[in-house]
Amino acid sequence: MKLYIVGAGPGDPDLITVKGLKLLQAADVVLYTDSLVNDELVAKAKPGAEVLQSSGMALEEMVELLVDRIRQGKTVVRLHTGDPSVYGATMEQIALLKEEGIEVEIVPGVSSVFAAAAAVGAELTIPELTQTLILTRAEGRTPVPEREKLRALAEHHCTIALFLSATLTKKVVRELTDAGWSLDTPVAVVQRASWPDQLIIRTTLAHLDEEMGKNGIRSHAMILAGWALDPEIHAKSEQHRSKLYDKTFTHGYRKGVKEG
Numbered sequence: 001m002k003l004y005i006v007g008a009g010p011g012d013p014d015l016i017t018v019k020g021l022k023l024l025q026a027a028d029v030v031l032y033t034d035s036l037v038n039d040e041l042v043a044k045a046k047p048g049a050e051v052l053q054s055s056g057m058a059l060e061e062m063v064e065l066l067v068d069r070i071r072q073g074k075t076v077v078r079l080h081t082g083d084p085s086v087y088g089a090t091m092e093q094i095a096l097l098k099e100e101g102i103e104v105e106i107v108p109g110v111s112s113v114f115a116a117a118a119a120v121g122a123e124l125t126i127p128e129l130t131q132t133l134i135l136t137r138a139e140g141r142t143p144v145p146e147r148e149k150l151r152a153l154a155e156h157h158c159t160i161a162l163f164l165s166a167t168l169t170k171k172v173v174r175e176l177t178d179a180g181w182s183l184d185t186p187v188a189v190v191q192r193a194s195w196p197d198q199l200i201i202r203t204t205l206a207h208l209d210e211e212m213g214k215n216g217i218r219s220h221a222m223i224l225a226g227w228a229l230d231p232e233i234h235a236k237s238e239q240h241r242s243k244l245y246d247k248t249f250t251h252g253y254r255k256g257v258k259e260g
Contacts, residue, residue, distance in 0.1 A: 001070050001102045005090055007083045007109015008032070012194035013041035015115065020107045028074035031066065036081035036220075038195070063096045070102055083111040086135060087163050113161045116190035116222035119200055124159045126228045132158035138168040138175070154179035159226035166191075166221040169209040176205055176225065186229040191221040202231060 004023050009015035016024070021044065024030065030045050034053035045051055050069070054062055069076050084090045084106055094104050113135060117124050124133045134153050137144070144150075154160065154176045165172055177183065183206035191199040203211045205225065212221075227233070 003066055003070060003076050003078060003097055003102055003104050004107060005078045005080060005084050005088075005093075005104060006107045008037045008041055008079050008081055009110040010082055010112040010115035010194045011038050011192060011198075012115075013038050013044070015110045015194055016041060017107060017109060020109060023075075023077050023107060024079065026075055027077040029069045029076040030079055031062065031076070032079035033081055037079055042079070059092055059096070063093060063100075066093075066097065067100045067102060080109070081112075083109045086111050086113075087137070112190075112193050112222050113163070113224075115193035116161075116188070116224060119190050119193050119198060120188045120202070120224070120229070122188065122224065122229055124161070124224070124226075124228050126233060129233075130158045130226060130228050132156060134158060134160045135163065136160065137163045138165040138172050140164070140168050150175040151179045154181060157181070157226075159224065159228045162223040162225070165223055166212065167218050169212045169223075172223065172225075173205055173208055181205060181225075185225060186227060186231070188224045188229045189217065189221055190224070191215075191217050193222055202229075 004027070006020040006023055007017070008020070024041070024044055025046055027045060027049055029050045029052070030042065031052045031054050032042055033055060035055045042051060052065070057065075066076055066078065078093070080088050080090065082088070085108065090106070097104055125131050134156065136148065136150065136153055138150055150172065157180070160176075162172060176185070183204060185205040187203050187205055187208050189201040189203070189208075189212065199215065199217070201211050201215060201217075208223075
C-alpha cells in the first residue's frame, strides 16, 4: 500500500515533472491543495478520477481519507505545490501514514524559488560574489529556531530566498540591515511565479516594504535578496566568470591552455 506525494511545481501546469504527470494521469484519487495548485494541472487527471480539495481539511481528516482510499486498493496521489520538501508540511502526513502501515513515495517538483529566479533571469550563485543560497522565512506567527533567526543567517551576506514572508517585510528589512546589509542591496519579488498573472518587482532593501504595499502583495510571493539580484550583474560578467568554461582551467574533461 502506497501514497504518492507529487510536487506540482510553482504554478505553470507544464512545470510538473514527467514522472509526476504520469502518476497524476494514472491516479484513481487526487487530493490537492486547491489554494495553491493550478486547476489546469488537476484537470489532467484521468476521466472518472476522484478529485478532492484539501484546503478545508485538518491533518487527521486528510490522512483518514488517504488511508481509506489506499486500503480500497486505489492509486492515490497527494498533489503538493512546488517541491514537497520545502515548507510542504509533508512530515506530519507521512508520520501518520506510517502508523497505518502505508508506504510513501515522494516525487520532487520545481520549487517557487527557482521559478522566481528564472522569471527575473537571475543566477543565484555568482562566482567570487556569492556561492551560497539560504532558503528561509521571516519569523511570524510560527517561530523559527533561535540559531536560525533571519539576522543571524543574513550575517553570511549571501543570496537569501524568503518564503512566506510577504506580510513581514518591515521585519525583513530590519533584520537584514541589523546584519550589516546596505539599503541599496538589490531585491527581486516575484508574486505567483510562472502563473499567467505573475508580477515581478525589482527594488532595493530601502524600498522593499513600500513597493510591497504599493503593489498590494501580501501572499504567494518569493523575495530574493542579495547582490546576485543586481540587474547589472551580467554587464560585469568578466569579473564573475566561473572556472568551468575558462580556457586556462584544466578539469577531468578538458586540458587548459596556458595564455601567452
